[in-house]
Amino acid sequence: MDTSILRVGPGFRLADVDPSSRPGFPEEDPSGDDRSPKKRGRAELDDRVSYLSDLQERLFASSTAGATDSVLLIVQAMDTAGKGGILRHVVGSVDPQGVLITAFKKPTEEELAHDFLWRVERRVPGPGTIGVFDRSHYEDVLIGRVRSLAAPEEIERRYGAIVDFERGLVERGTRVVKVMLHIGPDEQKERLAERLDRPDKHWKYNPGDVDERLLWDAYQDAYQVAIERTSTEQAPWHVVPANSKWFARLAVQQLLIEALEAIDPQWPAADFDVEKEKARLAAS
């Protein structure tokens, strides 16, 4: 699929993105495959797992020879938009040894005593690693703004601080992939209702989810501003319509693949004499 259409450009308006759309994914298969888009999408996701996995292994391998490249996937979304599914079905499809996942919760006292970037700086991926932020420093300009958790001047300062921070990451060899999973309010209502209907899903529900839901428009505004202010050439946002879970997963998988392809990690050359080692091994 083509992800360039998901990339935020000049004049972007979140309100114009249809959460039920599947941009970049052909509704009719050009080769005549007559399965539904969902079936084709799921099959494509499965088909690409080994390719993504191979790229991830190369990234990890290259770091053992000194390459400093890494990937940071930042996932932001309204509740129920499918962050967990991305982690499980996309990130979870590669070798867990090469992945560092951080779920950022409500900040602790210690975290609040530091600059808002302090806790995220400590969790950026090292060489060869795919880091994943499940929520991130963007919370500090999203809920931070909607709930006035910081003064307006401080929120204002943060947009620039984020741009600087991410530029630094990119300069040090980290590909920053920023994704907003975009669902609609009706879809969220259905998903929350399902959590309430199923006892095995109750643990995923929190009464605060409805409180946040009541602020839907304010959150959309906060996303609009955050995306506008922090989408840069080197670390652009991608807004992924997420009413179709399979589409969102496929899109994020493809974004990860593209980030890794751009790195183009290579198997490192042996830093030892292969023939000599073969002889030593044979004699052992």
Next chain:
Amino acid sequence: MDTSILRVGPGFRLADVDPSSRPGFPEEDPSGDDRSPKKRGRAELDDRVSYLSDLQERLFASSTAGATDSVLLIVQAMDTAGKGGILRHVVGSVDPQGVLITAFKKPTEEELAHDFLWRVERRVPGPGTIGVFDRSHYEDVLIGRVRSLAAPEEIERRYGAIVDFERGLVERGTRVVKVMLHIGPDEQKERLAERLDRPDKHWKYNPGDVDERLLWDAYQDAYQVAIERTSTEQAPWHVVPANSKWFARLAVQQLLIEALEAIDPQWPAADFDVEKEKARLAAS
């Protein structure tokens, strides 16, 4: 499969375990399935993924309601025995959000300045988490002993310290699953040779691997002593013959399943009024 046969009991002798054996796995399928053991074993591994995954999700869910249970899988092995494959194919089959993997490397200066347990204590799994140690504190009585990295009295002290440490973990709600993947020296030779033959595997090879290999017998002795001294009722060792990769993976998957079944984690009951929340959601 039946894993009790893998559990270390009184009089255990590592030298008596055939690394090519598949104890507990029927060579002939009782129901008449005439596929090879390897094919049946792989199919069983795949079949059990969703069950393991479900148990893991329950463990994680139960912790959100205050349950303190966790699992710690400790994997020790000679080089090439398949630790990576266990992490990738067994651990990697569950939701990565509920897993904390630590690969213990050669200790840093800072780590060496502390007691040998300092670095492992910092990485024990929290409630609801499956922790995995890829190598562990056992290195400090394995390579530590073989290469005399500590005085004999200190090595001696460590066996008891390990037993105490693990008892503490168990008392605080952690199921400790200790696995030695047991390969034979010929199998290792083949696997190392493959790494030397394939340029995409060179990065996995280290000339030090042959140095360690030359100390094979000393390592087997060190494992024998470590296993004898630290296999307890509450945290027993399992020696898993690992010449067949599929068998080792299936056995470790089963051990994880059994640890989770013993916890028997439950979906937490709602800590909110479900009907009231349904009404609030409907009105939102």
